[in-house]
Amino acid sequence: MALLEDANHAQDVRSVFREMLRENDSLLRKEKRDAEHAGRRGISLGKFGGTKPSLADVEAAALQLKKKAGGSENRLNDLNLLQAAFSFPGEGFGEAFVKIDGALPALVRDLSGQDSSLQLKSTYCCANLALAGPDIGLKVAKAAAPYLMTHLQGMNQILLEASLWAVGSLSGTGIPALKVLEVQGIFPQIIAIMQRYHPPTCSTTPLQESSQTKLQEIRVIEAVLYAATLCVSAGLPDNIKSSDIEGLAAAAVPLLDRSNSIFLARLMYLYFVLSCSESSEEILLNYNVVNKIILLLDEIRVVTSPGSTECSNYGFLIQVLTYIIRTLGNLCSGERGRSTFESMSEIISPILNNVLKALPYLPMHLLKETLWFIMQLLKPYAQWSDGVLQVCQCPWTVLAAPVNSSLKLQSNRFNLGATLISEGTDS
Template identity: 30%
Template sequence: MSSKRDRFRIHPRRGANCGRVDQLRHRRREDEIALRKEKRDWILNSKRFRYDEPGNEISEQEVVEAAQSLIKGCDNCIEKLQLLRRAFSQGSLYIDAFFSIDNVLPCLVQLFTGPCSDVQLEAAWCLTNISAGMHHHTTAVAKAAAPYLITYLSSSNHLLQDQSAWAIGNLAGDSKQCQDLLHSQGAVSPLINLLQSPVPSVIQSASFALANLARESPHIQRTMLDENILVNILPYLSFDNDSLDILCELGWVLTYLTASSEYVDELVTTGLLMQLVGLLVTFAAEDPNNGQAITPLLRAVGNICAGEDAYSLQAINNPNLLSSLNAFLHSKHRHIIKETLWVLSNMAAVVDAASQILVSELLPSITALLVSTFDIRLEVVYLLCNLGSHSTYHCSKLVPLSILPQLVPLLKSSDLESLSLGLYFSEMMCRLTPESAHQFEECGGIGFLEGLEYHSNEAIRTQANKMLETYFLLGDDQEDVEIN
């Protein structure tokens, strides 16, 4: 069983039923999608406040009074809006105080759409920070102001474009309901157009909005591709210190676009994979600890390599990729290490790629991570299973590393995934490299297997018993010989 994970694709064992393999592949893909939804462990937040210069502390009563002043039509409107935008960035408590005044949001939207550009900008900033609040705050803004925010994306005022794009990013980051509303109202096309803006902050805000719109939304991703988003993204895929902030945002756009297997082939034909690989190689040489940029790029490459075998082979054809991935395994950022292991795991599901990894400088770096944190160790085990599962030759390359003594303790894990991986790796080593059975026995593996004979999980019980019967229990005739 060699597996790609999207996070996993099953490579059939000898004699495995192909239908079963397809089922496992589909199930692993669905499990991983569900896991991503649960963890949502992206480096970038889905919603962001836009902060102002620090000022005096603001009370809830001041927010209420400012809101009441807007309703009445005060002369110092800009001053009140500036107070409110600072207050909203301090948390939902202040946004709730604002909403305690009847009809205050329609009043704010009216100021946003009014004739005074200075007032428009301040009102837009307020809408941006309200939309970064709780779900009910965001949906209120979406219903009241989304069409106007989308309209102003095409404004000639760069400041208003920037603020509107940021607010739309917050709306899109809230829920599928908001994503679909923005999509139906035509937000995608003007946001993509903003990627050609001469103003970096506008491009960055538009990229943030596009990333949140693309998140787990295949139909919106389809619209983006139809609107030629790749043509506008590819020019930014280079190592340029002046545009790294933009690259970080666009990296997440690519992560979401590549997460759907439906679009991977289309994306690879544009040359995206090799451009991403080349960019990772550059980062490894120039800035290997830039987690904000490297993490989404690794995720996108891993997504692509979870597809056709040819994509992993295409990636590994870059002679500097494996050494670059080795550099990332020594990163000070845990998430870079984890994503690197995942990329390697998907590549290792391809026999030729696994062969290259096994003779590279990567193995010591990989096995050294077996003493790392739980999630990192799990990624290492997935990778080792993929590397060894192709043949006796591949598995034999792992024997001198004495991995079994470090993994046998997984057989007493209460975590079902860890336990299953430990069993699979142990069985694989014993089956493909006979000397491993002795090593397994020496480190107490038989006792662990016996402890699993009555495990509550049927698959675990069956696999443990099969290992005992196949590799460690003597038949009656053999026992008589031993006694004599």
């Protein structure tokens, strides 16, 4: 009976994932059409005569913004120009703006004002200013963080999306900017937003819920995953609080049950970043995440079979596949994780066997990532004899032959031999 339930669950997950892939193209096209209306970060240079703004343009716009010159309409045009200019890193536009006395306070004035159009544009300006580097990112965070946090609590989804891109980008500039956001409560805010977009418990299937999902909600989910990933990535070297890691992991797990694929790559990237901290282990191992993403791994392996490189989803699928393998490798590297994986070896082994067969048709980095993951499983049982992997009397014995075959077939093509894999198991 239990085996039948597992088989039915696997079939449900695969059916949902196939539907996700079918919907992906049409949703991406609609997202592109609606991007300008939603105030996305990207700005068409056609609005500026097809040319990149100059430093003189930025300085003039900053002075006009400071003086409130020309009313709301002209200020909106100035913010449009600044948003576009700040999106070019390495051009000195951010530095030129911040050096003008009063320019940053003027930007914050519109960020905290009552005009929603000016709020939105100034929020994206803050996001793009983060591209100018850590020093400016810290200055913007100090000036804008309280108001961005207020936007995160609001009900305007378009402004919420922009604010999430902004706090994510600012945290990505480094630990000092993240510390400013931490004082303002960024992690509880992100967790609360993620929880707001969990699939409804009354929904009978993930697919039914997906058919009712609004595109703007998907954009907010994508933005909150971006913000969460950047905050965790910046915080891990500085020993981010275990409670924040655990809260983010618990909030991210239910999003896997939403059947929309647009944000799937970002969700898997967040899982990977979280899995780099031992604090996430209990959540990710206990909440059936491993089982679900193993089934996705099998489904993606089928989709990325020979001849699939021409499909429009190929790059997206490779991203998802990469993050799944890295997450699984991190989770199985500890004693508890290894035990969890071994209890599922009857399900995992044939899937990994099939993944190894598909490796000749996938990018080189996936060969290394996959073999590293499998070696985490085999590490306690593996021995090397004349460059050949030998595994006996363990749940993963059936993987020894395909691993050796994969090494033999791919070593010349990718310059990756058994010695490198053997040494890699000690890291």
